[in-house]
Amino acid sequence: MKRINVIGTSGSGKSTVSRMLANRLQYPYLEMDAIFWKPNWQESSDEEFFANLTDRLNDECWVLDGNYNRTAEIKWARVDTIVWVDYSFARTLYQAVKRALIRIATKQELWDKTGNIESFKKSFLSRDSIVLWTLKTYNKNRVRYTELLNDPKYHHIDFVRITSPQKAKAFIAELST
Template sequence: MKKINVVGTSGSGKSTFSRMLATRLGYPYLEMDAMFWKSNWQESSDEEFFAKLDSTLSQERWVLDGNYNRTVDIKWAGVDHVIWIDYPFSRTIYQAIKRAFIRSITKTELWDKTGNVETFRKSFFSRDSVILWTLKTYNRNRVRYIEMFNDPKYRHIKFVRLKSPKMAKKFINELDL
């Protein structure tokens, strides 16, 4: 296990899991959102994003946190494991709401040197809300990942589906190092 992509709906816990996994393995933790978002919530163009992702993934070992379906051809070309954090909808939406609330109160910068912080208004009363995004993408992501896990074109990848925090903790604790 050298190149790992952790996927899951926003709010599922993929970042927390990814950081724990990277720490346990001693691998770099790579966050796709940090590669994509620029200052003042400006999005990278696909050209910029793909180049940055391709360059970053040239490392020998990593744990990559993030979905961005349009990047699958880049990130899964050399990946050996994809771990899907597939917790129940009720837990995922609860985590998304809790995280948005805490971030909007603390005004914590999400990615270094971007100045990007979540606001209460953006998180709860905007069509750009991460909570709304979670509601809209939860089922769609589940269907997509089930299809991808069964697609013969990805047979070179070991897929792991973790359905609970208990399974996630067990997975990390039982790793052979």
């Protein structure tokens, strides 16, 4: 395991699992949202995003945190392992809401030098709400990721499906550094 992509619905725990994996394996942690988002919630163009992502994935070892389905050809060209964080709907929704509330309360900048912070309006009352996104994509993602597991096009990739925080900790603890 040298090039790992951690996937899952927003709020599932991708970032937590990714950071734990990167720390355990002593690999660079790459966050797709940090590569994509610019200051003031401006989005990168696909051209810019794809170039930045390709550049960041040139290293020999990394843990990539994120989905962005349109980047599959780029990120999975060299990936050897996909870790799917597939917790229950109730747990995922709870984590998404809790995370949003903590970020709102702490006014935590999400990605360095962007100034992007969560607000109550953006998190709960907007069409771009991360909580709404979690509600809308949970079932679709489970179908899509199950299909990926069985797609012969990706037979060269090891898929690891993690269904609870306890199983995530056990999986990571078993890894040798």
